[in-house]
Amino acid sequence: MGHWLCAERRHQAAGTISRFDPRFWTVNFPRPMMAAVTTTAPDALRVDCAFYRQDDLAGLIWEAEDRHDHPLLKYETARDFRDCRLSFRWRSGGVRALDAVNGPVLTIEGRDAAGNARSWYVRLWNYATGSPEDALVSIDFASVSGGWSLPGEADPVWAGDIDRLFVSLVPPGYSATDAPLAAPGEGWAELSAIRCDGPGAVIAIGEAIVPEHGVGIAGGYDDSYNLTPARLLRNALHLGYRGRIVHYVGMSHYFRLDGGKVSLGGGALNAPCVAWHRDFAGRARELGYDIIWSLSYELLDAHCPEEWKQRAADGAPALTGWSPPSTLLSPTHEGAMAYLQAVAKAFVAIGVAAGLPARFQVGEPWWWIMPDGRPCLYDASAVAAFAPAPIASIKGGKSALEIATLDAAGAALAASTAALCAAVREVAACETYLLAYLPTVLDAGAPEAKRTNLPVGWAFPAFDVLQLEDYDWVTAGDTASSRDGARAAGERLGYPVGRQEYLAGFVLNGEDSAQWRLIDAAADTARRRGVRRAYFWALPQVMRDGLVHWDEEEDVTAFDDVLFPLALGREAEVAPEFSTTIVTSAGGRETRNVAWEEARTRYDVGPGVRSEADIRVLLDFFRARSGPARGFRLRDPFDAEASDEAIGTGDGVARRFALAKHYGAATRRITRPVAGSVSVKLDGVATAAFSLEEGGMVVLDSAPEAGAAVTASFAFDVPVRFGEDRLTVTRATFLAGAAPSVPLVEIREA
Template sequence: MGQWLAEARGGQAEGVLSRFDPVYWTVNFPRPMMASVVTTAPDALRVDAVFYRQDDLAGLIWEAEDRHDHVLLRYQTSRDFRGCRLRFRWRSAGVLALDRVSGPVLTIEGRDAAGNPRAWYVRLWNYASGAPEDALVSIDFTTVQGGYLLPGEADPVFAGDVDRMFVSLVAEGYSGMDAALAAPVAAWVELSEIACDGPGSVLAIGDVVVPEHGLQIANGYDDCYHLTPARVLRNALQLGYRGSILHYVGMSHYFRLEPNSGGYYVSLTGGTLNVACAAWHVDFARRAAALDYEVIWSLSYELLDQHCWNDWKQRAADGAPGLTGWSPPSALLSPAHAGAMYYLRVVALAFVGIAQAAGLAIKFQIGEPWWWVMPDGRLCIHDEAARAELDDPAEQNVRGEVDSAVLDAAGALLAASTLALRDVVRWAPGAEVLLLAYLPTVLDRAMPELQRANLPLGWAAPAFDILQLEDYDWAATGNAAASAKGVALAEARLGYPASAQHYLAGFVLNAEDKDQWRPIAAAAERGRQRGVAATFVWALPQVLRDGFVHFEQEDDVDAFDDVLFPLALGREAEVAPEVSTAIVTSAGGRENRNAEWAEARLRYDVGPGVRSEADIAALIGFFRARMGPARGFRLRDPFDHSGENVVLGIGDGAEARFQLVKRYGEVVRRITRPVRGSVRVAVDGLETAAFTLEGGMVTLDVPPPAGAVVTASFAFDVPVRFAEDRLSVSRATYLAGAAASVPLIEVRE
């Protein structure tokens, strides 16, 4: 397995793209309105939108710089549009027509000839021929002029330094005022017969095709609603992802809304999905099927808080809603609320219907259903519906003492809600239903009883076809030990074998943390080695942002065998510590000394241990098994093989990982091969078994508090290899009382 964070194209394959290609337009808009763009032909696109307010405005955008595709697949940045001539046919309904005041305007943002930031407003009707809702538009960017009435209000455009341009779309009833429309307005715009000619009309575009590999990709509509499905799928396909796409339908862009008390709340009035979401997903499903992808549709128990009915929300005992840390936050839906759960079931069926229409096999994931936990540990099981179902329970703080019966009842309620959703999806013939659990939260060692509520036994196999597990807090930090322990606990509790599991590796929240892709790639590989049915990278938007590339390659040969050199030979070894010191002597005899190594390197001669023909046979067999110096192994140093109460570090309240070391004055030696079962760890002198050990890295289940001293006692071996390609021993050597020479050398790890 290999991975690479690409920063720029450097000789990789390129193709060409016509400027204004329909695939590469985007949309943007303010809440509460929604819009999407899809391609309907090689030279055509369609925007679907729903408007709720009199000042709602959507933009159909072309950007001079591609900020959305993977760096190996982006189109060329070209800000000079002079000489380009754009033509298209315009058709629309529901938006203000071309000839209306506040009708469609092409806003061009960039800089004038002197380099000053400018925007120009080009009324499309001035460059149209035909009817206001069905016209041919032709724009020559060398001569185009802004202004409402031409030539009287002409504002010549300098198109030589453009950042972006967008067509503004507003609904019938637009006034620019902060007020509601009389009723939601569903609208559409089609641009067809799109053509661009003239100098600069053709752009280079990255056309890398990464060979198919063993990872699959996850995606989220909330992060790609503004892109065309064709663009999203091109990136996934050409980056080598095949098989299934795990597609999270999101929590903020799929729903219809209705006005109530000055706000807008999710609604089933007029249908389930808003027109923009429905149009996008119909196109996405059709294109995914054509590319031989399967789609796993993912629906969570979250809704954007500002559009969620108040009685649907999970609440703490003090009435505070359970809200995520996203900005703006999402609210967690109560599994006890009949209306909220009915809504999720209807939404699920809407996406199942889209999949069926596209000819896709039905695969549906119930994503991260859980009871929310406040930062201080209070469990949000006190909304009115939950209180009624749980017999008005006492407040439960899962960071302290809890009533296990209450948590078990909450877990049973959560499980029942997911099983009801499962059963609705299974109305579709052959449907496969998956469940996603997030291990770092439900198996948090600081909240050991939380699994009763959030990993309920009602989920045990065979309740779901596949159990999906994710642990991105652990994966992103390289905490493989915690991940392994979490998986083991989930398997023991729910009983799904690895062959009935999927693993989700990722994700990198912030671009400045993109170095986390290395441990994430390693976690994905561990998932594959564990034998799970599929391993997904979460998620495509971050892959594109950071330039992550995964590819298959032959695994490096493991150059170390975790076996001990035969003790009968090794215990009589001769030991020679070796350092490297540069010494410069001045003309006056004064020395300047510089230690070139951070610590000594050990050399051994285990020849003195050879005392019989059996020893020779054992030595030769061990040498052959290691292929001489090719493979390392453990050696128990007869003079230095343990540490007692060694200080590993000082706690800061956040860090839980500490490297085993042994100290020699100010020199610190990393211990990478501790003896299994010998490691004892203490925090401020109190021994604890709440840790995992991987190599020489100790990971405490709970980070020690600030100022706490972490110590360890342990036995250890030294990683070594044979120093020479040739081994020479004979009977005559030991019969004559002479010791053979069998040199070993320490291996740095």
């Protein structure tokens, strides 16, 4: 597989759009209110709002600079609006009307003609004809003015250097007071027949199309709630993602609130969330996508009922490291689980109504472990359900009583996920998925944690598909733990590899985008392992970092793991070579440029041919290799052993170290060690706690401490190929005592 991190569009395909295209508006708002923008026609959009407080305000935003789309798909930055005339039909309900105080205002942010930052406030009612809730609005940016009443309070706008425009929407009971509304409210506004005229009406946009490839995409509502579904799916489609989309519904934007806490009153989902997901599901179906609806046990802490939370033995609630923090719902609390079931059914029902097959993932369900190792098994419902014994830390070995508690907690967790899947099946026949995060549930420092958070109650066929995720190992470069973890999870739960999928990712911060190289490689490894599907997690980060992925023809360097059959004497020729360009100036000074970091060795093994029997063996071996087409091993008669070679230094995380031999300051990677010859030392002390992977990779059973010197001794062969397509050996030459020429060339494998 191949990948590229694109910083900007250059020569790739581009097209045009009308400025103010409905797909590219966004929304913003203070929490806990909610808002969503969807496209209802090629020239229309709708904003849905859920208001809870008197100072709630949603902004419908057009940005002069595209900060959201993938670099290949962004629209051009266009800050000069003076050649634009915007018109649309306005309709609204449940929000302050156009003619009201604090009614819809177009805020224009940018700089004046002198370059000073400032904002203008354009009252839409001043440019409207019709009624306060159904009007035609026309704005010429060359002559528009801010101010409440015109012309008396006119504040002329200079629209030559604008950053963004946003239209404000507030509830009918709006005030500047930070206090609850008398009752929660819902509102909406529609802009239809959106039209932009004038010389500045059209802007360029990226239209590159990446060929369809075999990696799927995952996404999350909490990271994309502010975009239109049309915009989000456009990115997925153009970047080559097809088939199923894993859509995590999040933990902070879907719920309804009553008195500041989540509620099922009026339905499980708030109105903006419903509108957004109906549009998302319908468009996904039109584009040929399926959706796997993903729901976790995580909920924004501020809005979670206290009795629903998992708790440590001292009563402290389970809190994640997000800001603001989320908490984890107790699997044994009937109210919490009934709430999750209602939410799951609501999302799956949206997909079914759109004509999508029902697919549902239980995302990373677990009993929370505090950073200091304390398990959160002690909320009142858990105590009543299985009377947990005191466990100070999940780390280390456990007593029989503690193990019994962990098994009971695991059984309770498995029972809750089974009930959740059963609830979803009340909506429609449903394919169910379990997502497990392996670095936590298979933590080597907590060998019994799997009893609780990877319980045997999840064993196949409890779910239809097992999905695995391990991004902490991946981004740390710990491929050995990824390999061992996937094997251990498969063995524990019994899902055949054809019933497994893999989520590769994610990159939390943009400055760490180099981690995509490791993530791309991890997805490739999973596909080679035979999983049903690998996905990148997640689309918002793919868009942010400019990740482009494509499938390549499988790069298989033909190699037969056999040794050259003839013994080589000291008559064999060995010729290490470099590639050096030497430029001599007129004054005789030289400039030398070394193209190869390591030497490549050439051999002539003809002197090893000592009899007609050797000739027959050589010819047979040459034919079997198809001449230079296939590589093989060669035991170098002058350089085939290494002793106490430094292969790395411990950092407390890495377990994989590449065999190497040092020649002064030069280093040679060893990819073909002789089986059974490798020994390893840590700080000079021999250890047998390691295995050897292909390519000369030593994998220690546990990561060496930071600063520990890792050394190895070994015998090795050189990977080589025949140097020519033709091999000439005659009996006359041999009988005359002349050795044939049999050139071999070293193969670079690392």
